[in-house]
Amino acid sequence: MTAARDLQLDTACPDTRALVEHVTSKWGVLVLLALRDRTMRWSELKREIAGVSEKMLIQSLQTLEADGLVLRTARPVVPPHVDYSLTDAGHEAVDLLAPLVFWAQQQVQG
Template structure:
């Protein structure tokens, strides 16, 4: 069993600390856990997609937002973009090995949240009822 002091000491030894304002890991965490990043990675967990296929899979994302999200995830090394020299051009997106490792962990969270939505919805109802009766 580790103590808080041991955890803090271990965190200080890491070369990156997401809790530090200047740490570059914050940007990657934002790309992975933001709404469109998480949904895009989750969709790509199912396989390779062309841009419009991915846009249809990630319901509600705009073309501009999906493009920005894919660029950010590609820059972080999580998504690979492959352009085929065809007419019209064909572009496919898929997870890199790093992207797959990140997405495996993300999918655990997604499945956990989906599995506990009855609890979340009940909590929301209790919260809203308590606020309405004030």
């Protein structure tokens, strides 16, 4: 178990900060949770995640893809067909993230 002090200092690292911010961002959380148990198309995600704007959905997906957490698979057909799924790292992230979100939910409701 790493000492708390070690974590503190390292957290000042901007890259670690950025990754934590991405996975805990407003729409990032919802995208990761939505993709947790199955691959989804872009339009499915848009429908599933209530209230997300097209811009933010695209931006979130692109960020998570760049972080290596989400896999984008485009089929060059008409009309366009694009699938999104979690990578192994994405599954690791969501497995660590979900308990935190669940806990926060309990706190608020309690």
